[in-house]
Every structure is written in C-alpha cells, then in structure tokens.
Amino acid sequence: MKRNSLSNSRRTFIAQSTMASLSLGFGGSLVGSTLLSSCSSSSDSKAKPTIITGFSQKPLPYDYSALEPSIDAMTMEIHYTKHAAAYANNLKEAAAEEGVDMENPLEEVMASISKYSTKMRNNGGGHYNHELFWSIMTPNGGGEPSGSLAEAINNEFGSFSSFVEKFEDAAKTRFGSGWAWLVLDGGTLKVGSTPNQDNPLMDISDLKGQPLLGIDVWEHAYYLHYQNERPRYISSWWNVVNWAAVQERFDAFSV
Template sequence: MKKSNTKVSRRYFISRSSKATLAFGIGSSLVGSAFLTACGGESTDENETKLSTGFEQAALAYDYAALEPHIDAMTMEIHYTKHAAAYAKNLGEAAAEEGVDVSAPLEEVMMNISKYSTKMRNNGGGHYNHELFWKTMSPDGGGKPSGDLEAAINDAFGSFDEFKSKFEEAGKTRFGSGWAWLVVDSNKKLAVGSTPNQDNPLMDVSDFQGVPLLGIDVWEHAYYLKYTSDRAGYIGNWWNVINWDAVSERYDALK
C-alpha cells in the first residue's frame, strides 16, 4: 500500500499555494502557511517530520489488539477496515469526480473545503481525521508530553491536568457525533475545541479553527462495543495510548 505522506517539491507546492484562494480560515494565517509548507516542502533533512496526508489509507503501525485494554481489537478492526476504509474509498471517488490533484497534500483541500462538494467534505474530513487518529496512538503511549509541547500546554492551560480536563469536556459535550481537538490557533497558541461529524479545524467552514496536533473520535463506532454509552470512560482511558512523541513532532514541525 502506498505511503500516506506525499513529498512535493517546494517550487511546485509554492506555485500551487500562491494560486489558491484560501477562505478566511486557518489557511489564510501565518500558522496555516507554515503548516502547508511543512506538509509539502522538500527537505534535505531526512529526519524532518513530514506532516502531509495522502488520499489513500495508510497501513496501521500496530496490530488491532495492540491498544488493549483501552481500545479493544474488534473495535479497532471494524473502525479501520470498515469505517475509515470507506472514507478513503469515497474520498478517492470524490477527488476523481471533482478533478482534485491527489499528488498534492490533502491538507490543501481541507483548507479550501468550501469549494468542494458535501461528499468531499464528509469523506475527506473522515479520512484526514482518522489518519491523524491512528498516528497519534501507540501501544507504548500514555504519560505526559515533554519539551516544548509540555511548556506550551502549561502556558496555554496552566497545567497538563487542566488541559486534560478541558479536552475531556470538549469531547464529552460534543453533541451527537464528532471530534475533540488540540490545535495551534492563528495566534500560535494551543487551543482545545470540537467539531461535528467529520469536520476538522483545518476546514475553512469550521467554527473552531486551527492546525490539529491531536484529535479523538467521539463517534459511537469508536467506543460502543467496549464502553456502550460511556463516552467519558472511553475518553478517560484514551490518555493511556496517546503517542506524545508523534504529537510533539507535529508541534515542533510548526515552529
């Protein structure tokens, strides 16, 4: 299966970006511009993190059972092979129908989603959100962030515990289905919020704007087999599988 990260030459990407008319969302900010550069820029440093998301479903970096007991194997298998796979398939169809260049980062489409169809919004968002979700979890996860991300969390929220409380509240109180997020906002500060359905903070139509660092799926399909209606229990246990190294790499790449 093809890798999800697409390397695009800096000259090609800047050319495309300069021609794009971004709506007044995160994409029109300095943070958004830096994020797009990090997604598509060509680097001579092989260790530099690439943030771009491709249009195809990437392979999981761990087994379906690897996140147990916090997320069960059956939920992971169904979630990845049915729900997320369907978003990737439908996104590919929408891209073909609407003439989208699938060699460019999906982030560019997300930031201009108002120009595309509902099919693109729902499935592009679903695909992007899940690709980030898988990458920011690990069987070796848990604990707390360190370094610059830890300092930024303390600066924005007062403490890690206060951040957790605000994040959990965003997830628990999201009406119906959706996602809760930790983002870098247009002021280069960390912020917590939520979006409905498969929307995300990159979208120019979103009420909550920012570059996602971390997101949790609070659709029932993400937790119902194990937790039934206990969304709060699912969110509380999810902290044990967060890959803070991956989240920190995303944050560091934006600086």
C-alpha cells in the same frame, strides 16, 4: 506525476507551507499513515519536518489488539477496515468526480472545503481525521508530554491536568458524533470540538488551527467496549496517546 519526480514548485510549496505553519499537514509517518520528511535548504540545516496527508489509507503500524484494553481489537479492526476504509474509498471517488489532483496534499482541499461537495467534505474530513487518529496513538503510550510541548500546554492551560480537563469536557459535551481537538493556531494552543467529520483545517469550521491531537467520539469508536459510557472511553484513551507524535506535529507547525 510520480512521487519521485515532484516538481520544484511543489517542493517549494510544501516547504513554505510548513515553515509558514499554513493550514496544510499530512498525517504522520510515525504510524505509516502519513508522509513525514525533512525539508532542508542550504540556509537552514535544522529545517522543520513536513507533515502532509495523502488520499490513500495507510497500513496501521500496530496490531488491532495492540491498544487494548483502552481500545479493543474488534473495535479497532472494524473502525479501520470498515469505517475509515470507506472514507478513503469515497474520498477518491469524490476527488475524481470533482477534478482534484490526488498528488497534492489533502490539506489543500480541507482549506477550501466550502468549494466542494458534501461528499468531499464528509469523506475528505473522515479520511484526514482517521489518518491523524491512528498516528497519535501507540501501544504503551500515555503519560505526559515533555519539552516544548509540555511548556506550551502549561503556559496556555496552567497545567497538564487543567488541559486534560478542558479537552475531556470538549469531547464529552460534543453533541452527537464528532471530534475533540488540541490545535495550534498562530502560536496559540486551543481546545475545542467539531461535528461529524469536520476538522479545524476546514474553512467552514468555527474552531481553526493545525490539529495536534484529536479523539474520535463517534459511537463506532467505542461502543462495542464502552457502550454508552463515552467519558470512560475518553479517560482510558489517554493511555494510548503517542506524545512523541504530537510533539512532532507541534514542532512542524510552530512559527
């Protein structure tokens, strides 16, 4: 089925999944690594954006050196062209082997990952996580969120600084490889981490919710520049966070 001829049922599914804030979401068109569109109906002229993730790796919207000094160019290039590209390629192989329709959102697979192979879990998670990762970073990023996201963070964690401390603790203490997350779960913001390439959309994950923000704490994400100093990488990473993209995700998945 071609993308420009989606069936009515699929359009309905996508719209309903967004409005209901289900465990579905495509990475973000803000960086060209996702499909971001607006769903509208005659009864809702201000419908929320739909965020869904495809099975193909999308081009970065910035140069490999654009996030320096927080993330150096060589790390970015190797991370994107080698590690992330391998996840995307292996995901397509797994999808073909296991009869997954790659025209549908990858989030559908994540939500029922326990039904699939380890290959699908590792590479599907790796692809989803990285597509989101690229999308929530930007040159000249950083600062603090504003508006409804800032209000929600303050309400849940007490202050932005308290949120940062909690998030950094989750990232620093993730044993081995994995990710730290800010998620929205039924209207509640939560911070936590997942091992390896797992993510909070997976039905096997202890931390569940819609990912709004995620940091990769695998050593390949920082070791060339920071060596064993993971905490220094984490604290520097805030300088490239794209809070506008995180706000888009918050708006899309808010009940």
